[in-house]
Amino acid sequence: GTDKNMTWILFLVIIKSQMCEGQCGQKLLTCSCHATCVSLENCCEDFKDFCVDISPYSGSMFGGTDFVVLGVSFNNISNIFCRFKKEIVTEGYVDDEKRGHCTSPLLYETGWIPFEIFTNKGLNNSRQGAWLSVHTGKLDSKLKVQLENATKWQYYGTPNTGGSLKMTWNVSLVRAEAVNLELWGYREQGVPYSDSWKAEWTYLYSLERGHPNNGTFTFIPKVAEKPYSDWELGAIRVSSSTYPDGASNVNAAWSEDHALAWHLEESYREDSAAWALKKCVTWDQLEKTLPNFLSETIDCPCTLAQARADTGRFHTDYGCDLEKGSVCTYHPGSVHCVRAIQASSEYAAGQQCCYDSTGAQVLTFDSIGGSTPDRGHDWGSPPYKKPPRVPGSSHWVYDVLSFYYCCLWSENCHYYFTHRPSSDCRTYKPPKAGFVFGDPHFITFDNVSYTFNGKGEYSLVVAAEKGLLVQGRTEQLTEPLAVNATKLSAVAMKEGNSDVIEVRLSRLFSSLEVLRNQAPLSFSEQTWMDLDGKAVFSYLCNVTVMFPSGAGVEVRLRERTIVVTVLLPEDFRNSVEGLLGNMNDDPTDDLISRDKEIFLANSNAEELFSFGASWAILNESSLFTYDSAFLLDTYFYAPKHNPYFRPVFELPIMCSGKGSQFCKYDTLVSRSADLGNATRHSFNSHMSVVVALEPVVSCGWIPPPKNGKKEGTTYLQGSTLTFSCDAGYTLQGAAERKCQSDGRWSGDSLECVAGKKELTTAKNTFSVLL
Numbered sequence: 001g002t003d004k005n006m007t008w009i010l011f012l013v014i015i016k017s018q019m020c021e022g023q024c025g026q027k028l029l030t031c032s033c034h035a036t037c038v039s040l041e042n043c044c045e046d047f048k049d050f051c052v053d054i055s056p057y058s059g060s061m062f063g064g065t066d067f068v069v070l071g072v073s074f075n076n077i078s079n080i081f082c083r084f085k086k087e088i089v090t091e092g093y094v095d096d097e098k099r100g101h102c103t104s105p106l107l108y109e110t111g112w113i114p115f116e117i118f119t120n121k122g123l124n125n126s127r128q129g130a131w132l133s134v135h136t137g138k139l140d141s142k143l144k145v146q147l148e149n150a151t152k153w154q155y156y157g158t159p160n161t162g163g164s165l166k167m168t169w170n171v172s173l174v175r176a177e178a179v180n181l182e183l184w185g186y187r188e189q190g191v192p193y194s195d196s197w198k199a200e201w202t203y204l205y206s207l208e209r210g211h212p213n214n215g216t217f218t219f220i221p222k223v224a225e226k227p228y229s230d231w232e233l234g235a236i237r238v239s240s241s242t243y244p245d246g247a248s249n250v251n252a253a254w255s256e257d258h259a260l261a262w263h264l265e266e267s268y269r270e271d272s273a274a275w276a277l278k279k280c281v282t283w284d285q286l287e288k289t290l291p292n293f294l295s296e297t298i299d300c301p302c303t304l305a306q307a308r309a310d311t312g313r314f315h316t317d318y319g320c321d322l323e324k325g326s327v328c329t330y331h332p333g334s335v336h337c338v339r340a341i342q343a344s345s346e347y348a349a350g351q352q353c354c355y356d357s358t359g360a361q362v363l364t365f366d367s368i369g370g371s372t373p374d375r376g377h378d379w380g381s382p383p384y385k386k387p388p389r390v391p392g393s394s395h396w397v398y399d400v401l402s403f404y405y406c407c408l409w410s411e412n413c414h415y416y417f418t419h420r421p422s423s424d425c426r427t428y429k430p431p432k433a434g435f436v437f438g439d440p441h442f443i444t445f446d447n448v449s450y451t452f453n454g455k456g457e458y459s460l461v462v463a464a465e466k467g468l469l470v471q472g473r474t475e476q477l478t479e480p481l482a483v484n485a486t487k488l489s490a491v492a493m494k495e496g497n498s499d500v501i502e503v504r505l506s507r508l509f510s511s512l513e514v515l516r517n518q519a520p521l522s523f524s525e526q527t528w529m530d531l532d533g534k535a536v537f538s539y540l541c542n543v544t545v546m547f548p549s550g551a552g553v554e555v556r557l558r559e560r561t562i563v564v565t566v567l568l569p570e571d572f573r574n575s576v577e578g579l580l581g582n583m584n585d586d587p588t589d590d591l592i593s594r595d596k597e598i599f600l601a602n603s604n605a606e607e608l609f610s611f612g613a614s615w616a617i618l619n620e621s622s623l624f625t626y627d628s629a630f631l632l633d634t635y636f637y638a639p640k641h642n643p644y645f646r647p648v649f650e651l652p653i654m655c656s657g658k659g660s661q662f663c664k665y666d667t668l669v670s671r672s673a674d675l676g677n678a679t680r681h682s683f684n685s686h687m688s689v690v691v692a693l694e695p696v697v698s699c700g701w702i703p704p705p706k707n708g709k710k711e712g713t714t715y716l717q718g719s720t721l722t723f724s725c726d727a728g729y730t731l732q733g734a735a736e737r738k739c740q741s742d743g744r745w746s747g748d749s750l751e752c753v754a755g756k757k758e759l760t761t762a763k764n765t766f767s768v769l770l
């Protein structure tokens, strides 16, 4: 009976795939499990029959996660397999409740990985799904094997260390009574930046076999035998002892990848500082032969406020996060670090920027806690898989191990900082922010405010050169009363030939829904997603979409409406159009209609209405999803700008303070004090973003004089540095220098010259007298 059954399913699948080649709204979609739309006639409404959901849908890129296939009964099937990316096969099983399980594989990449499920009956392609592979640093620590007292692991083998190391894990991560504890090593081999450059995770040896799966393991680390002791980076894997040593892609829990201090060779244990210095010098030699990536990396924002407002290009570094109160292990003295989201264009390098509690940059020239650029971007970069683009691991090899050699296990940090100096911010250009909020008010990139209450779908930003499109949909305000005004209810966007990301209000206006190519994306397990070079980050009521160009779109839920901020870097200047203006720093020519007519910001409301209407999108270029009768009737079959909807144009006067003009309008028009209040808050928070993004002049770092000292570590306009000389030297030049508005330091550069000096302390006087 079983074979017949499967044949029947196979037949069914083919039929369904054919059905999916139909119209999907107005779009013809190639059906895949993450590009489909539901509940429309002639569309992929049956996609659930061959696309499966799984739980959990995400886990470590090291693999080993057991996931269950939802909504499918695997009655009478004994073995199932999953095939990821058409090549990596892992074995699954059917549990007592006839549910199918599979195991995620070891991957060298992050993001959505397509897979198919098939069975021992020779059926291929029966079901498809997608697995979200996550950078281990972004993964919840409960899903990993925890190394207890990371500091002890990190310094093991250096002076005054020893004793046992302990690790713990949640026993439900490994389906076994007894487990093996294996050490796996990572390395990159071949000629850097050539085709032969390859990444490799390999089983090295077992620390213990047949250990009870009780969630703890303690051991006294021994020096490993050659050649294992040569592996300096690795992770510990806990897997069922029923598998042979090093079996690949089996159910397992992994520790974080870490420097394997605890198993390094005898000579390291004997004199770790000398050993580390040798390694540091070797690394220094290697770096001198590798291409210089520093000129390619993006410059850091000058202040913490800029760094936190520039969300299209920078994102919190998970290792040093103000909001999480994290200890910045590698950056003492810093309270918050961010990383450039995109890797640099040719070498895929990363940039990191750290700030102290005053909001000033912490630089390696002054402090060991300074931020450092990276040859390998910590988060990896598309197309991943090959060095230096392997998420996490490449960064470890090129930027972190060397930090251990030069800075942690020995005191030779100057070698490290020669190759990884902090970026100051002298060439940093903050992005411009455009804003849509309330019943829609617009603030253009050049800070022109106006109100446009059209109903329909409009272009907020069209940047033809960069291929960036951001579209907004407005809907009539129906709460608390239906009134003739609108609010933003959806934003859809793409850049170049990227996926389309749409963020919209849920039907009850109570949450945001994120769609990728018309299919819902769930953020229930992960807040960050890498999607082919584009990243989406969602946290409660905020969604941030970051594009490769550095453009960022932040969508927030406020009082049942959508508020959107679009951030565009400097190189979009004068090459955008749409409702948010042309970004040329000239507020007088911001309101240009699609047919190039210029409107003044103080035009009357009806004129502004016709300006806004001109930016209605076309059916063909719409990025929106029309998956309900309401959306079809209201937006798809109807004109993109509804000419029959006439908003309230006249407004009388209640709110006070900044942003009150919008608040008044919204309160009166919508009769909702809450909306009015939300509008005022949105306006104020936008203005604080605009202030945070104002350019800051930096004069750049200056060194302390030879044989002297410098006081002060801020280099921005208005900062003062003071200099003094060591005993026996005299200062020549300015003892005090101030950063001026033109980006230059006041005064002349100074020197400490050997010679007579006025002696001030008794001790010095005494020595002179002698």
Ligand SMILES: *[C@@H]1O[C@H](CO)[C@@H](O)[C@H](O)[C@H]1NC(C)=O
Residues within 6 Å of the ligand: 001, 002, 005, 075, 076
């Ligand atoms: C499963 O197998 C049992 C016994 O082999 C058989 O009675 C039953 O009909 C099968 N179920 C299905 C759905 O094929």
Ligand SMILES: *[C@@H]1O[C@H](CO)[C@@H](O)[C@H](O)[C@H]1NC(C)=O
Residues within 6 Å of the ligand: 124, 125
């Ligand atoms: C099943 O797999 C085989 C070999 O991998 C392939 O030739 C065949 O076309 C596949 N069948 C279907 C229905 O996809």
Ligand SMILES: *[C@@H]1O[C@H](CO)[C@@H](O)[C@H](O)[C@H]1NC(C)=O
Residues within 6 Å of the ligand: 149, 151, 152, 161, 162
């Ligand atoms: C961690 O290990 C270090 C070095 O052995 C030790 O000084 C410290 O007390 C340990 N901390 C904890 C919390 O056990």
Ligand SMILES: *[C@@H]1O[C@H](CO)[C@@H](O)[C@H](O)[C@H]1NC(C)=O
Residues within 6 Å of the ligand: 142, 170, 171, 172, 173
């Ligand atoms: C272990 O994991 C299971 C399943 O995810 C969870 O229910 C349980 O609370 C976890 N236990 C601990 C101690 O975290």
Ligand SMILES: *[C@@H]1O[C@H](CO)[C@@H](O)[C@H](O)[C@H]1NC(C)=O
Residues within 6 Å of the ligand: 211, 212, 214, 215, 216
């Ligand atoms: C786990 O098993 C090991 C080995 O039998 C034992 O030493 C350890 O105490 C156990 N841990 C717990 C928490 O039971």
Ligand SMILES: *[C@@H]1O[C@H](CO)[C@@H](O)[C@H](O)[C@H]1NC(C)=O
Residues within 6 Å of the ligand: 447, 449, 690
């Ligand atoms: C932007 O415009 C508002 C008035 O709408 C004004 O208060 C504010 O100072 C302007 N900001 C900048 C940076 O020009």
Ligand SMILES: *[C@@H]1O[C@H](CO)[C@@H](O)[C@H](O)[C@H]1NC(C)=O
Residues within 6 Å of the ligand: 482, 483, 484, 644, 645, 646
């Ligand atoms: C809204 O506009 C329609 C027609 O344009 C009009 O009939 C209606 O009275 C208006 N409603 C309100 C609340 O102003």
Ligand SMILES: *[C@@H]1O[C@H](CO)[C@@H](O)[C@H](O)[C@H]1NC(C)=O
Residues within 6 Å of the ligand: 539, 541, 542, 556, 685
């Ligand atoms: C969400 O956005 C609001 C408004 O900008 C901001 O105050 C808040 O900190 C954001 N929350 C998170 C978690 O990013």
Ligand SMILES: *[C@@H]1O[C@H](CO)[C@@H](O)[C@H](O)[C@H]1NC(C)=O
Residues within 6 Å of the ligand: 026, 619, 636, 637, 638, 639, 640
């Ligand atoms: C959009 O396309 C649909 C289907 O072809 C058509 O019915 C509708 O009128 C078009 N809408 C506009 C505004 O052209």
Ligand SMILES: *[C@@H]1O[C@H](CO)[C@@H](O)[C@H](O)[C@H]1NC(C)=O
Residues within 6 Å of the ligand: 674, 677, 678, 681
């Ligand atoms: C206005 O909104 C802010 C933030 O959204 C909230 O803290 C405050 O309580 C609101 N005030 C009123 C009067 O509703």
